[in-house]
Amino acid sequence: MQKILTALGAAAMLSVSTLSALADYPERPITIVVPFAAGGPTDTVTRLVAESMSKDLGQQVVVENVGGAGGTLGAGRVAQSDPDGYTLLLHHIGMATSATLYRKLAYDTLGAFEYVGLVTEVPMTIVARKDLEPADLKGLVDYAKANKDTVTVANAGIGAASHLCGMLFMTAIGTPLVTVPYKGTGPAMTDLLGGQVDIMCDQTTNTTKQIQGGTIKAYAVTTAKRLDVLPDLPTTDEAGLPGMQVGIWHGIYAPKGTPADVTEKLSKALQVALKDENVVARFAELGTTPSPEADATPAALKAKLESEIARWKPIIEAAGQYAD
Structure with missing residues (x-):
């Protein structure tokens, strides 16, 4: 009985400790990995959003470029990171297409990440x-x-x-x-x-x-x-080319196992950032608009990723342009 009570007490203390850590999140800078080179379209979008999210979160949100292999190196880096909310991924439509495009991936696209929200569709x-x-x-x-x-x-x-x-x-x-x-x-x-x-x-x-x-x-x-x-x-x-409509949507992800309270806090910060006057104005100059609040959510990004994997699979298979 004493062992059971001790175990329960330890579990309770761990729970309180976890809740306290979540309440204080973030306590240090957050890194958003961009899986492409600096200066590219996704990098531009990320830096605008990161600067605004920093204000709401009270900690600096820094951008790290981890390019290579069509974005899969950076995505893999985040998939293997600690699920503590301090390493995130901002990826575009390639998050969905890589599931078919690459014969071997170091991560499970749908199983290796938690979702924060959609950012924009360029x-x-x-x-x-x-x-x-x-x-x-x-x-x-x-x-x-x-x-x-x-x-x-x-x-x-x-x-x-x-x-x-x-x-x-x-x-x-x-x-x-x-x-x-x-x-x-x-x-x-x-x-x-x-x-x-x-x-x-x-x-x-x-x-x-x-x-x-x-x-x-x-x-x-x-x-x-x-x-x-x-x-x-x-x-x-x-x-004269009807039906060829495509937008390059971008979303923010966290490693699998990141607490829901953390992803929700990040999602709220993203929603605030996407209403920032500077972000709206800069996006407009680049020919795009921020995602609406309803899309800057974990559920919306998850649904988008699943539907886009299904959409692009037959297109990639028909083209036969695979990567190793």
Whole structure:
């Protein structure tokens, strides 16, 4: 009996200790891992949100770039971290597509993480080198089909947003093109600007300023409605490629086993950050908007991830572009 009472007492003390720790969370800086290089679209989004979350949480939220393998290295790093709320992951749609794209992953996509909430859904733009001949999207599709063995489509690497959008574009036009993977968005855009590659499909967070400056040619945006920041750019539906709508959504994750009270606190801080006037304004300049409060929740992110895995699985399998 004494042993039982002692065990119960120890359990009670542990419970009180845990509750106390949760009440004091966070007591030190929090790291958000971005599984891509610094300066890219996901990194830009993360730094804006991290700065605002720091104010609400009362601790600095720092960003660490752990790039490589289409985002899976950074995701794996977080999956193996202590579930204490001090190491998080901000990943985009690649979190869903990597489940099919990679034959072997160091983590179980649906089983290795807890969910904090959705951050934003960034539109994609179909762009090309400035001197590419076609004047509109219909002309681009005809040109690509007629020159499928020589037209090059740049992307930031297997699993990157530009790779996924490029696959979707080729699926939409029913024509495989020559894909040219780079080690990051920066090098891919540099070669597009220099005319070394023909086409790229990338996030507005990376293309808006180039489009506005006239340094690349823009054909369409992959949204149902035109964007305020690019009002003259037609949607894919308007431009003659109906059904090619895709947004690169971003979400925040924590390692599996992170206490629900911690993820809820992080979710609340995220919701506050997404209403921050500076975040809203900067997102608008980049052609995107913060997720609404109802989507910046654990349940909404979990549902989004599950549905997107199901959506992209047949597209990736049909393209046959797998990574080891």
